[in-house]
Amino acid sequence: MEMLIAIAIGTLTASGLYLMLRARTFPVILGLSLLSYAVNLFLFVSGRILLNAPPILGDATEYTDPLPQALVLTAIVISFAMTAVLVIMALGAYLVSGHDRIDTEDQP
Amino acid sequence: MSLALIAALPFLGALTPAITQRFGRSISTLTVALFTALALALILQHLPAIMVGDTITTQINWLPSLGLNANFRLDGLSLLFAILILGIGLLIQAYACFYLDPSEPYARFLTYLMLFQGAMLGIVLCDNILLLLIFWELTSLSSFLLIGFWSHLPEARQGARMALATTGGGGLAMIAGLLILGQIAGGYDLSTILSQKAAIQASPLYLPALILILLGAFTKSAQFPFHFWLPHAMAAPTPVSAYLHSATMVKAGLFLLARLWPVLSGTPEWFWIVTCAGLITMAFAAKVAFYKDDLKAILAYSTVSHLGLITFLLGLGTKAAATAAIFHIICHATFKAALFMLAGIVEHATHTRDIRALGGLSRAMPITFGLATIATLSMAGIPPLNGFLSKEMMLEEAAHSAPLIIPILATLAALLSVAYSLRFLTFTFLGPTPAFTHAPHDPIPGLWLPPAILAGLVIAIGLAPMSLTAWLVDAAASATTGQPIHTHIALWHGLESPALWMSLAAVGGGIALLGLFPHLRQSWDASPKPQAKTIFDICLEGVTRGSEILTTWLHNGSLSRGLAIALLTILAVGSYAFQTAQSVPGSRALTRIELAPAAGFALLVAAALAAAALHRQRLLALLLVGIIGLILSAGFAYLSAPDLALTQITVEVVTVALMLLALNFLPKTAPNESPPLRRLRDAALAVTAGIATAALAYALMTRAPMFPPISGFHLAQSLPGAGGHNAVNTIIVDFRGYDTFGEIIVLGIAALLIFALAESLLATKWSIRPRPHKGDLGDPHPIMLQTATRLMLPMAMLVGTYLFLRGHNQPGGGFVAGLVFAIGFVTQYVASGQDWASSRRRIPYHALIGGGVLIASATGIGSFFAGRPFLTSNFTHLHLPPLQDFELATAALFDLGVFFCVVGAVMLTLDSVARLAQPQPAKE
Incomplete structure (x- = not known):
C-alpha cells in the first residue's frame, strides 16, 4: 500500500507542477489544487499508515497518529480559501485585461 | 533602577518631540533633555558601586536556549561611555536648539538625535553581543537619518548613503564575527565571553572572527582604508558632526575593541x-x-x-x-x-x-x-x-x-x-x-x-x-x-x-x-590623490549592476520562469542532500494491498495524468480534479482518518462550485500555445519533482519515526484532559486551539479579501463582458431542482448539527459542520439563482465571520477569568433525566466559533464571486 500511496503523491505532484508551469490562469489554479492534494496527503502519511485504527478513543489498543490529521484538516479548509483568492484574482485579471495569460510581458 | 529602563529612556524621549513641538523649541528641547539628564542621573547613581569595582547587571532572559537575552551591564568602561554619550548629548541638545534655522523641522531632528542616543547607550550598556548588534545597526541607521537630515542637498544624501553602506556593511561582517566568537565561547553574554580568553585564542576560528569583528569596528571608527565615509558625513548639521562623528558614534568601534580587549x-x-x-x-x-x-x-x-x-x-x-x-x-x-x-x-x-x-x-x-x-x-x-x-x-x-x-x-x-x-x-x-x-x-x-x-x-x-x-x-x-x-x-x-x-x-x-605651507601646498596640489568617493561610486555601480543582472536573470517577471527556476533549485538542493546524507534502511512492515483501494489508486493516477494532459478542455479537467478529490476522501476514510474524509468531501463540493463559477467567466478552452520544447522541459521538471516526492514519501512511510511522536501525549490526554474521544477534534479545538484560532482568522480574512476584490472589480471597467447565456442550457432554474434543494436544506442543517454535536467524540466538528451547512446554502443559490437566495438571507456573511471569531475569542478570554492562560479548556458532564449523559465543554463553544466562521467565509467567498455575474451597470 505504501508504494501505491507514494506513487499517488508523486503523480499528483508531477501533474500539479506541470499545470502550474502553464501560461494561463485556470490550469495554474488546477495545478495548485493538485499540488495541495499531494502536500496534504504527504503530511497525512507522515503519521505512517495504520488501517482500521481511527484516532477515536475506544477499546482498541492501537490508534493512528492524530496530529497530522488535525493539521491536514485545517490545511484542507485553508487551501480552499487560498484557491478562492487565486480564483478571484484570476477573474479580475481576465475581466480587466481581456486575456487570461499569467505573464503580461507582451502587454504595455 | 534597572539598566534596561535606563537604556530605554532616550527611546522614550524620542517619542516626545512629536507631542511637544507645538509648544516651541525650548519646551521640546527641555523635554528631551529631561530624559537624557534622568538617564545620566540614574547612571551616576551607580557610581559608588562601580568605583569599588562592582559590575551592575540586569538579566532579562528572553530565549536562553538560543543565547538571546536582553542582558545589560554597567562597569567602568560602560560608565565612561555613558557619561560621554549623555553628558555631551545634553550640551548638543542645548546647542542644536539655537543652531538650527527656525524653518527647519526641529522635532524630527530631536527625534533622530534621541534615537541615536538610545542606540548608542544600548551599545555600551548591553551585556549580550546579539543585542549589541541590534543597537549597533540602529546607530548606523540613525546616523544615516541625521547625515541626510538636509535631504534637499545632494551631498547630504550621498554622504548618508555612503556612511550607511560602509558602516552597515562592516556591521554585517561583525555579525558573522560575533556569532563565531559566541560559538567559540559557548555563549553570547559578555560575562561568558570575557572569561574564555584561552579557548578563544586557541581556536582555529580566532583569526576569521578577529578579522570580521575588526571590519565592523574599523568601518565604524573610520580606520584606514574605511575612513572615507567620515569626511562625507560632514554634510550633516554641525551638532550631528560634533555629537556622532567626533564624540560618540565613531568611538563605538573603539568601544568594541576595548570591550573585547581582554579576550582578543x-x-x-x-x-x-x-x-x-x-x-x-x-x-x-x-x-x-x-x-x-x-x-x-x-x-x-x-x-x-x-x-x-x-x-x-x-x-x-x-x-x-x-x-x-x-x-x-x-x-x-x-x-x-x-x-x-x-x-x-x-x-x-x-x-x-x-x-x-x-x-x-x-x-x-x-x-x-x-x-x-x-x-x-x-x-x-x-x-x-x-x-x-x-x-x-x-x-x-x-x-x-x-x-x-x-x-x-x-x-x-x-x-x-x-x-x-x-x-x-x-x-x-x-x-x-x-x-x-x-x-x-x-x-x-x-x-x-x-x-x-x-x-x-x-x-x-x-x-x-x-x-x-x-x-x-x-x-x-x-x-x-x-x-x-x-x-x-x-x-x-x-x-x-x-x-x-x-x-x-x-x-x-x-x-x-x-x-612652509605655501610651498608644500603646491606640491600637494600637484600630486595625484585617489578620490575615495569616485572609487566608492564605481564599486557601488558595479555591485548594483551585478545584482541587477542576477535578478533579471533569475526573475524577469515571468511567473512560470520563476517557478521553474525555483523548482530546479529545490531539486538540486534536494539531490545534494539525498546524496550526502546518511539514512537507515526501511524497516517498517508494509501494509497489504487490497483490491478496492488499488482500483481507487489507479483511477486517481489516471485522473491526475489526464487532467495534466487534457487541461485545455477546462471543464473536463475540472471534472477530473473533482474525481481526484473524491478518491482522496475515500482514501482518507480507508486510511483511518474519518475526519479528513468528511472534510475533504465537503470542501471538494464547494471547491468545484467555485471553479464552475470561475469557468462561467473564463474561456472554457485554451489555445495550444506552448512550444513542444517548453512543454517537454516543464514535463521533465514536473516528472523529476514527482519522482523525488514519491521516493521521499515512500522512504518516510517505510521507516519508523526517529523520535517518538508527540501525539502519544494527545492520545493519552484526549479523554482526561480535554474530555473528548475524538483525538483529532480535541487537538483542533483544545490542545492546539491557538493554531485553530489563527486559522479561522486567516479564513475570515481571505473571505473578506475576496469580497473586497469583487467589490473593486465591480467598480472598474471591464475589457471583456462575459457572454450572456443563450438559453442553450434550457431553464436556468428548473423546478425539479428547486424543489429538491428546498427539501435538502433542512436535512443538510440537521446533518450538520448532528456532525457538530458529536464532533468531540465522533468524526465531525465545527469545520465539517460549517461546510455541510454551506453546501446546503450553496445548493439554494445553484437551484434558484442568486437574487432569490440573497433576498432570503437574514444575516450578512460578514457578521457570521465576525461573530465566529468573536465567540472563539470570548471562549479564549473566558479562561482568563479562571486565572488560566488564553484558551484553556474546561468541561463537565451533566445528566438531564430524559437525555443521556451530556457533556458541556468550553471547547464546544470554541468549535461553535469555528463553525460560524467557516459558514460565513465559504458563503461570502462564493457569493462574492457569483456577484460578478450580475449584470454590470453600464459604464464607460
Whole structure:
C-alpha cells in the first residue's frame, strides 16, 4: 500500500507542477489544487499508515497518529480559501485585461 | 533602577518631540533633555558601586536556549561611555536648539538625535553581543537619518548613503564575527565571553572572527582604508558632526575593541593588524587634514587621525597603552566636540567654512577665538591642556614599542597634528580680515556656552587630571583590561622621559611645517590623490549592476520562469542532500494491498495524468480534479482518518462550485500555445519533482519515526484532559486551539479579501463582458431542482448539527459542520439563482465571520477569568433525566466559533464571486 500511496503523491505532484508551469490562469489554479492534494496527503502519511485504527478513543489498543490529521484538516479548509483568492484574482485579471495569460510581458 | 529602563529612556524621549513641538523649541528641547539628564542621573547613581569595582547587571532572559537575552551591564568602561554619550548629548541638545534655522523641522531632528542616543547607550550598556548588534545597526541607521537630515542637498544624501553602506556593511561582517566568537565561547553574554580568553585564542576560528569583528569596528571608527565615509558625513548639521562623528558614534568601534580587549588582544595577529591600522590612519589622516580647506573637513580628518591614535594604543596590547587609550577618549571628546561647535559658530557668522575665505576673526569674535584657542591647542597637544597629557602618554607608549618605525610614525603624526591645528587656528582667527558680506560677531550665549563648558573641562582636566579624571580612567581601564589599574597622570615626567623630546620635536616641526605651507601646498596640489568617493561610486555601480543582472536573470517577471527556476533549485538542493546524507534502511512492515483501494489508486493516477494532459478542455479537467478529490476522501476514510474524509468531501463540493463559477467567466478552452520544447522541459521538471516526492514519501512511510511522536501525549490526554474521544477534534479545538484560532482568522480574512476584490472589480471597467447565456442550457432554474434543494436544506442543517454535536467524540466538528451547512446554502443559490437566495438571507456573511471569531475569542478570554492562560479548556458532564449523559465543554463553544466562521467565509467567498455575474451597470 505504501508504494501505491507514494506513487499517488508523486503523480499528483508531477501533474500539479506541470499545470502550474502553464501560461494561463485556470490550469495554474488546477495545478495548485493538485499540488495541495499531494502536500496534504504527504503530511497525512507522515503519521505512517495504520488501517482500521481511527484516532477515536475506544477499546482498541492501537490508534493512528492524530496530529497530522488535525493539521491536514485545517490545511484542507485553508487551501480552499487560498484557491478562492487565486480564483478571484484570476477573474479580475481576465475581466480587466481581456486575456487570461499569467505573464503580461507582451502587454504595455 | 534597572539598566534596561535606563537604556530605554532616550527611546522614550524620542517619542516626545512629536507631542511637544507645538509648544516651541525650548519646551521640546527641555523635554528631551529631561530624559537624557534622568538617564545620566540614574547612571551616576551607580557610581559608588562601580568605583569599588562592582559590575551592575540586569538579566532579562528572553530565549536562553538560543543565547538571546536582553542582558545589560554597567562597569567602568560602560560608565565612561555613558557619561560621554549623555553628558555631551545634553550640551548638543542645548546647542542644536539655537543652531538650527527656525524653518527647519526641529522635532524630527530631536527625534533622530534621541534615537541615536538610545542606540548608542544600548551599545555600551548591553551585556549580550546579539543585542549589541541590534543597537549597533540602529546607530548606523540613525546616523544615516541625521547625515541626510538636509535631504534637499545632494551631498547630504550621498554622504548618508555612503556612511550607511560602509558602516552597515562592516556591521554585517561583525555579525558573522560575533556569532563565531559566541560559538567559540559557548555563549553570547559578555560575562561568558570575557572569561574564555584561552579557548578563544586557541581556536582555529580566532583569526576569521578577529578579522570580521575588526571590519565592523574599523568601518565604524573610520580606520584606514574605511575612513572615507567620515569626511562625507560632514554634510550633516554641525551638532550631528560634533555629537556622532567626533564624540560618540565613531568611538563605538573603539568601544568594541576595548570591550573585547581582554579576550582578543595580546596575540601577534591583534598587535599587527590593529596597531598598523591605527598608526597608518593616525599619520595619513593628519597629513590630509593639514591640506584641507573646509573647517569641518579639517576637523573630520583630525578626528580620523585621533581615532587612529586610540586604535593604535589599543593594538599595543599593554595595560598602560589601554589606559592611555581610555584617557585619550575622554580628552578627544571634550576638545573635538567643542571645536565642531565652534566651527558651526564661525559658519553661522561668516556663511562660509572655507579657510581661504576666512581670517582675522579674533577681533570680531573674541569669545569664539578664546574658546577655539583653548580647544585647538589641546588638539595640538600643547601644555597644560588635556590633549597634551594624553598625547604624552601615547608617545611614551610608542617610544617603548619596537620596531623603530612605530615611534617615528607616532612623532610624525603628532607633528602633523600640531601643524594642522595651528593652521586651523591662525588661518581662521588671525591675519588680515577679508571683506565679509555680513559683519561677523560673537553668537548668543546659547551657542557659545556648550563649547565653553567643554573648553573649561579641557583646561581643568589638563591642570588637575588626577582629581578630575583619574577615578574614571581607573574604573574604565580596569574594566577594559580586567585587572585593577591605578594610573598616574601628570604634566611633568622629568627630562629623561622620551615623550618630552618627541613632543618638543613635534611642536617645533609643526610650526616649521606651517611656515612652509605655501610651498608644500603646491606640491600637494600637484600630486595625484585617489578620490575615495569616485572609487566608492564605481564599486557601488558595479555591485548594483551585478545584482541587477542576477535578478533579471533569475526573475524577469515571468511567473512560470520563476517557478521553474525555483523548482530546479529545490531539486538540486534536494539531490545534494539525498546524496550526502546518511539514512537507515526501511524497516517498517508494509501494509497489504487490497483490491478496492488499488482500483481507487489507479483511477486517481489516471485522473491526475489526464487532467495534466487534457487541461485545455477546462471543464473536463475540472471534472477530473473533482474525481481526484473524491478518491482522496475515500482514501482518507480507508486510511483511518474519518475526519479528513468528511472534510475533504465537503470542501471538494464547494471547491468545484467555485471553479464552475470561475469557468462561467473564463474561456472554457485554451489555445495550444506552448512550444513542444517548453512543454517537454516543464514535463521533465514536473516528472523529476514527482519522482523525488514519491521516493521521499515512500522512504518516510517505510521507516519508523526517529523520535517518538508527540501525539502519544494527545492520545493519552484526549479523554482526561480535554474530555473528548475524538483525538483529532480535541487537538483542533483544545490542545492546539491557538493554531485553530489563527486559522479561522486567516479564513475570515481571505473571505473578506475576496469580497473586497469583487467589490473593486465591480467598480472598474471591464475589457471583456462575459457572454450572456443563450438559453442553450434550457431553464436556468428548473423546478425539479428547486424543489429538491428546498427539501435538502433542512436535512443538510440537521446533518450538520448532528456532525457538530458529536464532533468531540465522533468524526465531525465545527469545520465539517460549517461546510455541510454551506453546501446546503450553496445548493439554494445553484437551484434558484442568486437574487432569490440573497433576498432570503437574514444575516450578512460578514457578521457570521465576525461573530465566529468573536465567540472563539470570548471562549479564549473566558479562561482568563479562571486565572488560566488564553484558551484553556474546561468541561463537565451533566445528566438531564430524559437525555443521556451530556457533556458541556468550553471547547464546544470554541468549535461553535469555528463553525460560524467557516459558514460565513465559504458563503461570502462564493457569493462574492457569483456577484460578478450580475449584470454590470453600464459604464464607460
